[in-house]
Amino acid sequence: MNLLVKEKYLTKTKMSELVGWSEANGRRWVKYFKEYIPTIKYNNKELYTSESLQIVKLLKNFSNEGFTMLEIKDILKKEGIQKVKKNAMEIKSKYEKNESNKSYNENIADTIPSNRNLLIPFLQMIQDGNSYSAHEITEKLVHFLNLTEDQRLMRYENKSDSILLSRIRSVRYSLKKEGYVEEISKLTYKITSEGIGLLNDTQREIENEINELEKVVDPLTVVNEKIEELKNELSDNLLKQLMNVHWKKFEDIVVDLLTAMGYGDGEVTQRSNDGGLDGIIKEDKLGLENIYVQAKKWASNKSVGREVVQSFSGALDAKGARKGVFITTSYFTEGAKNYAHRLESKKIILIDGKELSKLMIDYNVGVEINNTIVLKGIDFDYFKDE
Structure with a gap:
């Protein structure tokens, strides 16, 4: 080559x-x-x-x-x-x-062990002195604490992070930083003599050390929280920008996004006679499978109801189409969501303003990179003998 x-x-x-x-x-x-x-x-x-x-x-x-x-x-x-x-x-x-875990449930979230309540169980799971991967330790903790699938998968409200996994990562960092566990290879851990010693301390000494461990903050967690804040702010500003563009430009943006997402070649339909359809995404070169697009640039307080989605569904029928994407800068009513969900002969995906702006960020449509932050870690493979 x-x-x-x-x-x-x-x-x-x-x-x-x-x-x-x-x-x-x-x-x-x-x-x-x-x-x-x-x-x-x-x-x-x-x-x-x-x-x-x-x-x-x-x-x-x-x-x-x-x-x-x-x-x-x-x-x-x-x-x-x-x-x-x-x-x-x-x-x-x-x-x-x-997936029940996709929706935040405060009652379930309140039953998930806190960082404080995970510190000693974490050490107990590896007290035999053997090395364990992060995944193995998590599995042992879930079994030891008798956690349900909902507790394990529950995510923070409006975030993608699992509450349990986030807390386990934080506990792991604290124990590692204070020398109670060591990372012997990438995401593989082993208890230290200090960790064994802590487990053998008196309950009062353990409680005092837990108080100290709770003060340790993973800087990566802080960075990720700030990045999430910046991303949410960008998402809000992007949605405001979308509200200021001409509706013709909005249709172009929607087609650009779906094309960037890898759904095939996209084009905006004829402006004057689109039959209620604003764009077409050709999934294959011959256009044997098409996705039809409806784009509505509406004010954020104006909802898209069932009747509007039903009209889009009718436009798909007129084309003999089975796939459609309805994208709006506003939001969909529960009636609209339920109608789209119950369709059997075709599939209509609904994307509201919040999801639209996040997708544009993820696929670099209408955004540019201002700064790049590179966080480096140890390359454990480099230090292995040949």
Whole structure:
């Protein structure tokens, strides 16, 4: 393979950068989903194609929607990668409806163990001195504390992070920083002699140390919280910007977004005679499978009701179409959502203003990179003997 050909391919580092992941995080995801990500060999190195990049972007999008790595892999096994690539929004909607953890429930959230109540159980799970992966420790904690599936999967309100996993990560950081556990390889941990000593202390000494451990704050948590704040602020500003554009430009933006999401070649329909349809996404080169788009630039306080979605459904029938995406800058009523959900002969995905702005950020439509922050960690593989 000559240099010119090689430059068409991506390293794992470059692919992670393009997706918006740190190198370590990208490596973790690529390794976990390696059977779904195409590679080529060059000088005994693995390189990645544009198709690899699209699949990794797809995985990140599912992650941004709150799906865990385990959930995503389960979906890929059930549906197949090609189907997920072609019908990502439909499949996400399908699995979200069956996941109770997607909706915040204060009563369930209140029953999830606090950081304080996880510190000593965490050490107890690894007190035998063996090394355990982060996932293994989590599984042991869930079993030891007899947690339900709802407690395990419940997420923070308006966030994609699992409450339990977030707290376990925080506890793990505190114990590691104070020398009670050590990270012997990437996300693999072992109790130290200090950790064993803490478990053997008196209850009063343990309580005093727990008080000190609770004061330890993971700086990465602070950074992530600030990034989330900035992303929410950008989302709000982006939605305001959308409200100021001409409706014709809005239709162009919607088609650009769906095209950027990998749904095929998109085009805006004829302005004067669109039959209630604003855009067409051709899923294949011959246009055998089309997704029709309705775009409504409405004020944020003006809801899209059932009758409007029903009219869109009728326009799809006139085209003999089975797939539609209705996008608005406002919001949908419960009646509209229920109507779309109950459809059997076709599938209509509803995207409101909040989701629209977040998708634009995720797929770099109407936004640009101002700053890039790179957080580095130890490359444990580098220190291994050959």
